[in-house]
Amino acid sequence: MRTDPPSGLLVALRAYETALATDDLDALDRLFAPGPDTLRGDATGLLVGHDEIAAFRGTRGGAPARRLVEVHVRTLDDDHALVLAVTEPLGGGRGQQTQLWERGPAGWVVAAAHVHAPAPAFDARVWRVLADPLIVGAADGPLARRTVAVKDMFAVAGQRVGAGNPTWLAGASVEPRHAAAVDRLLAAGADVRGVARTDELAYSLAGTNAHSGAAPNPRAPGRVPGGSSSGSAAAVALGQADVGLGTDTGGSIRVPASYQGLHGIRTTHGAVPTTGLVPLAPTFDTVGWLTRDADLLAAVGDVLLPPDTAPPGGSPRLVVSRALLAHADADVAARVAAFAEHAGATRTDRWDDVDLAGWAEVFRVRQGWEAWHAHGAWVRAHPGALGADVAGRFAAASAIDDEAGAAAAVRRETIRDRLLDLVGDDVLVLPAASSVAPRPEPGALDAVRTATLRLTCIAGLGGLPAVTLPTPLGPRPSAEAPHDVAGFPGVGVRAAPPVGVCLVAAPGRDRALLALARVLTVGA
Secondary structure, eight states: OBSSOOTTHHHHHHHHHHHHHHTOHHHHHHHBOOSTTOEEEETTEEEESHHHHHHHHHHTTOOOOEEEEEEEEEEEETTEEEEEEEEEETTSOOEEEEEEEEEETTEEEEEEEEEEOOOOSSOTTTEEEEEEEEEOOOSSSTTTTOEEEEETTBOOTTSOOOTTOHHHHHHOOOOSSOOHHHHHHHHTTOEEEEEEOOSGGGOOSSOEETTTEEOOOTTSTTSOOOSSSHHHHHHHHTTSOSEEEEEESSSTTHHHHHHHTOEEEEOOTTSSOOTTBOOSSTTTOEEEEEESSHHHHHHHHHHHOOOOOSOOOSSOOEEEOHHHHTTSOHHHHHHHHHHHHHTTOEEOOTTTTOOHHHHHHHHHHHHHHHHHHHHHHHHHHSTTOSOHHHHHHHHHHHTOOHHHHHHHHHHHHHHHHHHHHHHTTSEEEEESSSSSOOOSOHHHHHHHHHHHHHHHHHHHHHTOOEEEEEOOOOEEEOTTOOOOBTTBOOTTEEEOOOOEEEEEOSTTOHHHHHHHHHHHHHHO
16 A cells, blocks of 8 residues: 555545535536445435435535645555545534545546544534533433433423524523423433424424524435424434424424434324423424334333323234325335234225325315414514525415314314224324435425325324334345345445334324334334
C-alpha cells in the first residue's frame, strides 16, 4: 500500500469538494460511481445504490460549508485508493470522511463513503427543548429512570407549548402544570428528557415540518420519519429516549411507528385523559406512545391505561382481509400478509364490501370541521404563519360548513356501529400505513397521505385501540449477494425499509392488545 496518490485522484477530490460547496448535484452525481452497489453512510444510516444517494442529496438542501484540514491517501493499486480527510465546518467543530475511490471509464469516482460530522449539542429537527433531564420523575416506580420525549402538543410545567409552529410558540404562555399523561409518567418514575418536534398543530402524517425540517429516520435514511409524532418517534428510534409520548388523530402514532420500525399504540378514544393537550380534532384525538420493544410499550400502558372495559374472553382470533390489504402497496401487503399467516390469522371476507374511500372522506370532513373550529380563528389572525402543506389543509377545512360537518358526524356514528359489528371480538390485522416511508417529495407525500388515511380511518372513526408492531425485516439482496450464513447477513445484503403491522380491537381492549403484541413479538 502506497501513500502517494495515483494520477488524477487529487483533481477529482478537489472537484468533489467544489461540487459539495456549491451544491452542484449534477457534478456530485458524476463523481459517485453508478449502479446499485455504491455506498454512503453517516450517523443517520446507510444509503445503498447511486439512485438512493442521489435522491437523498437532492432533498437535503446542500451540505454545511467546510474546509479540508488534512487529507491522507492510501493507494491500493493504480485504480483504487482510500482517502481519509479531516474536515472543519465553518460553523465549528471537526468531522471526518472516509472514501474509497476507483478509476472508472469516465475518471475517478467514489465507490463508498462514510461521513462523520461534528455531533450537535442537540438535533433541532428532533428536539425543541432538551436537557439531562428536563424534568426528574419520582425516585422510584415502574418506569424509574426511563426517559420520555414529549410531543410538543402536551403541557410541560415551566415550558411553553409550541405546537410545531414558531408563531404559536411566541404567543404561548408558560404552562403552570403538566398535562395529565406527562404527570402520570413522572409519578411512575420516568424522566422527561425534553420536548420533541411535531408537525404544525399535529395536522400531518409526514413529519416534514416547514420550520424545523424533517427529523431523521434512522431505519430508512433519506425518507420521511412520519408525523405528526415525528420528533417523539425519531428520539426513540435514535436511542435518545426510551418512550415517545405522542398523539394519534388520523395515524400520528401508527405511521411513524411503521416508517421507523417501532412499537406504538393509539389508545381507545377517551381511555387516557387529554387534559393539557392542544387539540386538533377533539372527537378523534387520542394519547399514544412509541417504544423500541413490546415489553416497555405494555409497561407504559400499565401506568397510563385504565383496566380494560371490554368483557374478558379467551384467546382472541386474529383475522386478515384481502380487501383491506389491497389498499396498501404490494410490498407492504405481502409483508403484512406473511406476518398474519405466521401469527395464525384467519382470512375473512366480511370487509369486502366496505367503501374505505368513502369512510376516509367522512373522516376528512369531520376532522377538518373540528380542526377549523379549534384553530380557525388563530389561522386567520396569523396569515403566512403555517407551512404550505398544513396551510392547505386548513384552507380546505375552512370551506367545510356546519351542515357538512354535522352530516359527517351523523355518518360517522353509522360507520362506528358497522365497525363494532365487523371487529366484534376479533383482532383485525392490517397495514399500519399504505407504503414504506416515502421520500420527501410533495406530490408523493400527498398521494401517500390519501392512501394511508383509508387504512387509518378505521380506528379513527370507531374510536378503536390500535397497536403497531414492526414486521420482521425482509432482506433485499444485491445481484451477486451470497447467502446468509448462521444468521449473519452476507456481504451486499441489506434490509428493506420497515413495514408496520397494525392490530385493531374493540374499544376498551387496549391492555389485551398490548399483551397480544408481546406474544406476537416473541414468536416473530
